[in-house]
Amino acid sequence: MxxxxxxxxxxxxxxxxxxxxxxxxxxxxxxxxxxxxxxxxxxxxxxxxxxxxxxxxxxxxxxxxxxxxxxxxxxxxxxxxxxxxxxxxxxxxxxxxxxxxxxxxxxxxxxxxxxxxxxxxxxxTIDEAIPDRTPLPKDDLxxxxxxxxxxxxxxxxxxxxxxxxxxxxxxxxxxxxxxxxxxxxxxxxxxxxxxxxxxxxxxxxxxxxxxxxxxxxxxxxxxxxxxxxxxxxxxxxxxxxxxxxxxxxxxxxxxxxxxxxxxxxGSINPVIITSKAIENRSEAIATTYAGSITLGAGQFCTNPGLILTVEGDKTQQFIKDLAEKTVAINPQCMLHPNIKSGFVENSNSVSSQTGAKVVGKVEGAIEANYAASQIASVMGKDFLANPKLHQEVFGPFSLVVRAENEDELIQIINGLEGQLTGTIIAEEEDYANLHDVIDALENRVGRIIFNGVPTGVEVCPSMQHGGPYPAxxxxxxxxxxxxxxxxxxxxxxxxxxxxxxxxxxxxx
Incomplete structure (x- = not known):
C-alpha cells in the first residue's frame, strides 16, 4: 500500500x-x-x-x-x-x-x-615482514x-x-x-x-x-x-x-x-559506419539502428544520437533508408510531460542549426506525451564549427554527420565531449584502416562496440558504464x-x- x-x-x-x-x-x-x-x-x-x-x-x-x-x-x-x-x-x-x-x-x-x-x-594483499633484510628491515604490510x-x-x-x-x-x-x-x-x-x-x-x-x-x-x-x-x-x-x-x-x-x-x-554515443559497410549492408544497418534509436522512445543514456560516416556514393541512400525505417516505427509514450517538452525543444534546436536538415520525422497528430521520431543530417564541417550540434537529445532522435574524408572523421571524434559508448560498424576488409578510429574512440568513450548497437548494458564484471566527463x-x-x-x-x-x-x- x-x-x-x-x-x-x-x-x-x-x-x-x-x-x-x-x-x-x-x-x-x-x-x-x-x-x-x-x-x-x-x-x-x-x-x-x-x-x-x-x-x-x-x-x-x-x-x-x-x-x-x-x-x-x-x-x-x-x-x-x-x-x-x-x-x-x-x-x-x-x-x-x-x-x-x-x-x-x-x-x-x-x-x-x-x-x-x-x-x-x-x-x-599481504606483504610479510622481512626483519633481517639489509640494509633496512621490512615491516609487515x-x-x-x-x-x-x-x-x-x-x-x-x-x-x-x-x-x-x-x-x-x-x-x-x-x-x-x-x-x-x-x-x-x-x-x-x-x-x-x-x-x-x-x-x-x-x-x-x-x-x-x-x-x-x-x-x-x-x-x-x-x-x-x-x-x-x-x-x-x-x-x-x-x-x-x-x-x-x-x-x-x-x-x-x-x-x-x-x-x-x-x-x-548521459551521452550522444557516436556510431562510426564505414563506407564499405554501407556499400555491403546499408538496409540491414538502417533497420537495426532505426530499432535502436526508437527503443524505449529513445530514453536511454546509450541511445545512438550521433552517426558518423564519410560521404560516399551510397551515403544518401543509407540516410534515406534510416529515416524511413525510423519514422515507420509507431510513436511511443515518453516518461513525463517535461521529458516530452525537453525532447521537442532539443530536437528542434539541433535540427534548426546552420547546415542541418531534417530528413525524416513523424508527421501528423500524435497523443500528448508521445514522441515524434526524427532523423537529421549535417556535413562534417558544419558539425565541427557548431557545438550546439553536439548536444544530447533525450528521445528518439539521431543526427547523421557526413565527413568529407577520413581525416575529418577523426577530427570530429577527437572534438567530441566524453561519451559512455562509441560504436564501429565495419567490414573485415576495413580492419587495417580502423586503428586511428579506435585510438580516437578510446580517448573519448568508456565502452567500444563493434558491429552492434550501444543500447543494452550487460550486468557483468567486464562492463564499463562510464566515460570521460561529462559522460x-x-x-x-x-x-x-x-x-x-x-x-x-x-x-x-x-x-x-x-x-x-x-x-x-x-x-x-
Whole structure:
C-alpha cells in the first residue's frame, strides 16, 4: 500500500506540508496520491540513523550482507502485480518493460550478493615482514578495502527500478557495507515507496540495524542538496542530466570535507559506419539502428544520437533508408510531460542549426506525451564549427554527420565531449584502416562496440558504464556491473599489526 510518506529508517513519516503528485503520461493526468517532501529535520534524522547504522553494518560479514541483498530481491518479487501496475501508471512504459526491468534489478541484487559472500572482492594483499633484510628491515604490510560511509543515491527517471531505489547504485553500496539514503525520483514516487518497503522488510527479516536504508521524497533540488551537504554523507551516486549531476558535484566539492560524486550524466554515443559497410549492408544497418534509436522512445543514456560516416556514393541512400525505417516505427509514450517538452525543444534546436536538415520525422497528430521520431543530417564541417550540434537529445532522435574524408572523421571524434559508448560498424576488409578510429574512440568513450548497437548494458564484471566527463564525473569507475562496488570503498594498509587486531581477511 502506498502512503505518500518518507521512510526515515524503518518508520514512515510525513512531517512537512509540501506535496507533489506523479503523472500518468499515457492518460496525461495526475495520479491521485500526494507524496510528502521530506523536511530538513527528516533529512537529518535519516542521515543520523545511517551514520549510527554504519558503525555496525560496516563490520558484519559478507555472508550476512549477501543474505540481506537476496532478501531484498525476494521482497521485490513478492510485490508482484502491484509493483508492475504502479510502475506502468507512473512511467507510461509497458508491462513487458516493467517485468524485464524488475528481472534486471533482481539479477543485480543477487550478483552483488554472490560477490560479497566471500572477501575476495576486497583485493586483499599481504606483504610479510622481512626483519633481517639489509640494509633496512621490512615491516609487515596488509591492505584491504573498507566502506566509505553513508551514501546518497539519486534515482533515475528512465529506469524506475534498475537505476533507482534498489538499482545498481543501491545494491553495490549496500554490498560494500555502506548504508544508503535514496532520493526518490519525483516522477516515480509510488514505485519508489513500494520498493523501499521491500528493502525495509528485508532489513528487518535479516536483522539489519535500523537506518541502513531510508527513502526520501522531494521535487526539485532542495532535498537533494541538503542531503549532499550533510557532513555525515560520504559519497553520492547519480544518474541523470549534466546540469543535475554537475550541480551535485559542485556542492560536494565545496564542502569542508569534499566527497566523491559518481554521476552518470548521459551521452550522444557516436556510431562510426564505414563506407564499405554501407556499400555491403546499408538496409540491414538502417533497420537495426532505426530499432535502436526508437527503443524505449529513445530514453536511454546509450541511445545512438550521433552517426558518423564519410560521404560516399551510397551515403544518401543509407540516410534515406534510416529515416524511413525510423519514422515507420509507431510513436511511443515518453516518461513525463517535461521529458516530452525537453525532447521537442532539443530536437528542434539541433535540427534548426546552420547546415542541418531534417530528413525524416513523424508527421501528423500524435497523443500528448508521445514522441515524434526524427532523423537529421549535417556535413562534417558544419558539425565541427557548431557545438550546439553536439548536444544530447533525450528521445528518439539521431543526427547523421557526413565527413568529407577520413581525416575529418577523426577530427570530429577527437572534438567530441566524453561519451559512455562509441560504436564501429565495419567490414573485415576495413580492419587495417580502423586503428586511428579506435585510438580516437578510446580517448573519448568508456565502452567500444563493434558491429552492434550501444543500447543494452550487460550486468557483468567486464562492463564499463562510464566515460570521460561529462559522460561521468570519474571515468575510472563503472555504474553497471559488479566492479561498481569499488566506488564506495577506499584502501587501508595495516603495518606491523598484531594478528588479533587485523581484519579477519588479513589475519595470519
Amino acid at each position: 502506498i502512503t505518500g510518506k518518507n521512510y526515515i529508517g524503518n518508520t514512515l513519516k510525513a512531517s512537512g506540508n509540501v506535496t507533489h503528485k506523479t503523472v500518468n503520461p499515457k492518460l496525461n493526468i495526475e495520479n491521485p496520491t500526494p507524496f510528502y517532501e521530506a523536511t530538513a529535520e527528516e533529512v537529518d534524522e535519516a542521515v543520523q540513523l545511517a551514520w549510527s547504522a554504519f558503525k555496525t553494518y560496516r563490520r558484519i560479514s559478507g555472508e550476512k550482507r549477501a543474505a540481506f541483498l537476496n532478501a531484498i530481491a525476494d521482497e521485490i518479487l513478492a510485490l508482484d502485480q502491484e509493483l508492475l501496475d504502479v510502475y506502468t501508471t507512473e512511467s507510461g512504459l509497458p508491462e513487458g518493460r516493467a517485468i524485464g526491468e524488475r528481472g534486471r534489478t533482481i539479477f543485480q541484487l543477487r550478483s552483488f550478493a554472490e560477490l560479497v559472500a566471500n572477501e575476495d572482492w576486497r583485493e586483499n 596488509r591492505r584491504t578495502l573498507i566502506p566509505l560511509g553513508p551514501v546518497v543515491v539519486f534515482a533515475a527517471s528512465n529506469f524506475p527500478l534498475a537505476f533507482s531505489t534498489a538499482g545498481g547504485d543501491t545494491a553495490s553500496a549496500l554490498a560494500s557495507g555502506c548504508p544508503v539514503i535514496v532520493k526518490a525520483h519525483a516522477m516515480h514516487s509510488g514505485t519508489a515507496e513500494l520498493v523501499a518497503s521491500a528493502i525495509i522488510k528485508a532489513a528487518e527479516k535479516t536483522g539489519m540495524t535500523n537506518g541502513i536504508f531510508s527513502n526520501i521524497m522531494g521535487r526539485g533540488r532542495t532535498v537533494g542538496t541538503t542531503l549532499v551537504k550533510h557532513t555525515k554523507i560520504k559519497a553520492v551516486g547519480f544518474t541523470g542530466s549534466i546540469s543535475g549531476g554537475r550541480a551535485l558535484f559542485d556542492v560536494a566539492s565545496q564542502r569542508e570535507e569534499p566527497i566523491p560524486v559518481f554521476a552518470e550524466m 561521468s564525473t570519474d571515468s575510472r569507475f563503472t555504474a553497471v556491473g559488479t566492479n561498481s562496488i569499488k566506488r564506495w570503498v577506499r584502501p587501508v594498509s595495516y603495518q606491523s599489526f598484531p594478528n588479533e587486531l587485523l581484519p579477519t581477511a588479513l589475519k595470519r
